Amino acid sequence: MLADPAARTEKLIVNSERLWASIMETAQFGGTLKGGVKRLTLSEEDKQARDWLVAAANSSGYATGIDDLGNIYIERKGTEPGRLPVAIGSHLDTQPTGGKFDGILGVLAGLEVLRTLDDAGIQTKAPLCLIDWTNEEGARFAPGELGSEVYAGEVERSFALSRMDADGISVADALEAIGYRGKERCGERRFSAMLELHIEQGPVLEQEKVAIGVVTAAKGQIWFNGVIGGRESHAGTTPMPLRKDALSAFAEFALAIERIANAEAPAGVGTIGVAVIGPGSRNTVPGSVRFSLEFRHPDKKRLEAMRVRALDAAALISRTRGCDVLLEPIWAKDPVQFSPQVADVIRESAIALGLSNRLMVSGAGHDACAVALKVPTAMIFVPCKDGISHNEAESATPEDCAAGANVLLHSALALAGRA
Amino acid sequence: MLADPAARTEKLIVNSERLWASIMETAQFGGTLKGGVKRLTLSEEDKQARDWLVAAANSSGYATGIDDLGNIYIERKGTEPGRLPVAIGSHLDTQPTGGKFDGILGVLAGLEVLRTLDDAGIQTKAPLCLIDWTNEEGARFAPGELGSEVYAGEVERSFALSRMDADGISVADALEAIGYRGKERCGERRFSAMLELHIEQGPVLEQEKVAIGVVTAAKGQIWFNGVIGGRESHAGTTPMPLRKDALSAFAEFALAIERIANAEAPAGVGTIGVAVIGPGSRNTVPGSVRFSLEFRHPDKKRLEAMRVRALDAAALISRTRGCDVLLEPIWAKDPVQFSPQVADVIRESAIALGLSNRLMVSGAGHDACAVALKVPTAMIFVPCKDGISHNEAESATPEDCAAGANVLLHSALALAGRA
Structure with missing residues (x-):
């Protein structure tokens, strides 16, 4: 968790057009007429989004792994094999009338971070591991944050796998059905830190015209x-x-x-x-x-x-x-305190990038809240239109998404260390 | 509308057991397992109650008439043919989960008044006319007080007859179906006064331990x-x-x-x-x-x-x-002001009978509120348990019902004049 100031001061930025294109492309998997997304966890649409992500990882030569809760791990190698990976995680599933950004931005911006490093020919000392957590939303199977909570040991594996949807299909069966029940045991991977980029889902950043929320805790x-x-x-x-x-x-x-x-x-x-x-x-x-x-x-x-x-x-x-x-x-x-060290890295990255920022507390639950119990974790928030989420009208600007991805990039680079 | 003090001072009282028995007997027409009554207007159960009333009138030799709204008029002759009848009216229909007293008490106490006068061999100068108004409740056909409102000219006959129930049956069809669409034109009969006895449907008399409410107005x-x-x-x-x-x-x-x-x-x-x-x-x-x-x-x-x-x-x-x-x-x-003269007669009757009483205002709608626009009218309230009505738990004591019937008797006698 060493911060590398050099990494944050250089002009490295993500390809914001590629990031935006990936958001729009994956929004087709479960896309609704009103411009939202209906992509219930472990559904056919979720499989499409997962397959897209795995294909993107494969085409870039990243190693992929899937655990027994269907969490997907995409690892970009580091130069120092002994170092624990720095994780970047969020989720690709949505509410029944969800939007294009909630969770999805965090995964796709993570992919964009790996690709940007590839493009720039930058290697990191610690590996970077992009994670798509299963069933954050809890809309098809209650409760939510199921993949990340099993990872953190907050919820029993057997309890999670036996959750039923309204049609009586269990999580275990749904994982089998879409081919995402991996052999790896959920919770075995270790990380030195996790970063999650997410839309705020509230009105504060937009009202205050602040680009970046450095999230230090969850209520x-x-x-x-x-x-x-x-x-x-x-x-x-x-x-x-x-x-x-x-x-x-x-x-x-x-x-x-x-x-x-x-x-x-x-x-x-x-x-x-x-x-x-x-x-x-x-x-x-x-x-x-x-x-x-x-x-x-x-x-x-x-x-x-x-x-x-x-x-x-x-x-x-x-x-x-x-x-x-x-x-x-x-x-x-209980309230969750995120890692002050990781939050500091995020804040310093925002400052180095010249982005307005403020400390804030998440009012909603996130995968990061579960992971934080096991791994030093903090979150990055970006504004969303009118604070609306869990809604087809959910919206964020390309600029705000790119700003968040840039903070994610420089925070990950700082935490993993530039080789 | 001359009051006859002599009529109020003698010890004439109704047969309270017969009154109670008639309430219990008619409660079987639509009686529910919980002791309430479901007798929607112009239903088969309403027909049974109407038939019972008409049979009772016939057996006592009273003249019966039915108008084109199905209102039933039962007339006990007076000794002075030129005088307008004094009406006693209320209704036999109930809410879907109604009780045994709301409306019913006013009709059956009226019948008991006529029978008591028969028993005592008392004649009145003006005729007495007992009325069962159609569809006071408005539960099957909206709005309520339909029979009395057409009588008073507040509602058009054609509007009333064309009201539909949930099955698309009109008032006119329902009247035909149970054989209660009379030839007489609703609104043609004239009365010198009308009295309506009713349970209070509120908690005031019970809480204040007062036997008789002299109702001077409706809100x-x-x-x-x-x-x-x-x-x-x-x-x-x-x-x-x-x-x-x-x-x-x-x-x-x-x-x-x-x-x-x-x-x-x-x-x-x-x-x-x-x-x-x-x-x-x-x-x-x-x-x-x-x-x-x-x-x-x-x-x-x-x-x-x-x-x-x-x-x-x-x-x-x-x-x-x-x-x-x-x-x-x-x-x-608009608020309805009842006739002060009729209310005075009611109050004096209660006093003469030694019954505690208070002036009050009706918070609910009643047939009397419509009739009052055309005929000098006032109401008599008696207590009901916990103020509950429109409920199968609706309850009143035999004593309170008899007290109300006695006030009705002496008020009618005072208004009609003892021959």
Whole structure:
């Protein structure tokens, strides 16, 4: 993980047209009429994208490997055989109505980094290893980040391989079906570092007109299911003082959650995304509300403080309104601290390239979050239009993609060491 | 509409066991396993209940008439042929998961009033006319109060007869099918007054332990469809200050509506019964909320003030949150003032019977609200368990039903004049 300042100061840049062309070319594998991509993991379309990647690797003479979770490893040799490879990884799978960039940019920019080094005749001391992680999205098989989590030891191999899609097909069967169930055992490869380039999937870089996000951490999350029990009654005949309106209690709770999150802004967020009102009749005072709640924060203590404040708000509203507000925690994930050393390398690369940059925290989950538990890892974010992702309208400019790829190139070069 | 004090001071009371038995007997027509009633208007079950009523009238020798909306008129003769009849009306149809009392009590207590007068050998100067109004509930054919509204001239006959149910059957066809399309023209009969006894469908009498509600008015209503447009975004990657969370804006609006209604309590009410969150994903900041809103108030000016305050709240939230809050008025009904003279007669009857009573305003719609536009009308409310109606759990005690029937009896006697 030695940084080589010389590598970052020279004018080496990726071929941005080739990078863009590769994004547009692979977008055809599952391309939708609206310009998005539907490329569910281990589907026929995913096979096409994987085959394209492997063919590109083969034509450049890189060694390829596939593990038993279908993760693809593409290695460009280093000059010092004893050094662990520097990994560049992301994913080629998409949401059912996904875009052309989420995950894909990270893989194709990694390929472009290897090709740029080839073109320039530059060798690195440590090998570089490009990785396509299986099932980051979790759209066909839940949960997501399956390939990277098995790699990191966060999820059992047998659990991962037995996950079923809606048609009852397991991950193991789907891997066999497309010919990507490798012999190599997932988790055995070792790396000195991993870099992941990704669109931000949020609005911050675009709003602040900053080119590069140096991602130092990923937020922890707590998810709840909530239910509020009031008293269903006739909207015309029940005077206000005799009501136990579950919707009014919910409204008070929703604003309390907003205040709790605002007090932790901008790092902390709190969201109620689902709310179902019962019985849902125009002239009936609502008797129940079922809802979701999630908090995210990069600081575990602050996340815990948000949880406690939410429980306090629920208790207060239960007491004052006579409507029970119940919160059931259903899932939680600790915050992930990325490697400060790797983040420093990214930041220095951005500065050397004259690119505006800021430190930031990822609010979404990524393969890097899993890999970071085992390998020193950090992420590079680039802006995406209106912060939109998981959507066919997902968009990023060629310039922003190239800027991210250049930071990826110089960071990888710095970490692997120029031979 | 002369009150006859003598009629109210004697100890004449209804046969409460016979009244209760008639409620239980007719509850079999459409009776449900949970003890409720499913008797949609003009269904086979409704025909059974109608046939039962007509047979009861025939066996007592009352004249029956059926109009072209299927409203049934059962007349007990008076001694002074020139006097207009005093009507006692309500309905025998129910909601799909309705109860044994809503509407039914008013018809069967009316029958019990006629029978009690027969038993006591009492004649009245004006005739008494018991009415079963067609389709008060509006559950099979919308809108409700169809028979009484055509009677009052509020709704066109042709419009009413052409209403379709979910199977494409019209009111006219349904009337023919059960043999209740009469030759008499709806709206031609004239009455000097109408009385309607009904369960309160609200919690006030029960909570205050009051036996009789003397209903002097019915609330006006304004109904809206509302929509809030925010910006859908990623729950993990969108910092709080960059959000336009439609659900948070909705929560603020819902609490504003509650405050507006509380300021008009207890007469005014405001309810959001429906709210649908879009896209409704756990980890997406809501981009839209579609909702219903209704206000009810017995005072038209205050109802208008509530409307204006709701628009002000919507405008303020739109401005401060950058989420458009739009309200579209879809239906309105002016408040109905019942006849003070008829209400006085009801109140004096309750007092004479030693029954606790209070003036009140109906929050729900009733046949009486339509008839009141044409005939001096007022209503009698009795308590129902937990204020619940439109529900199989709907319940009222034999004592409360009898108390209401006794007030109905003495009010009818006072209005018709004892011969």
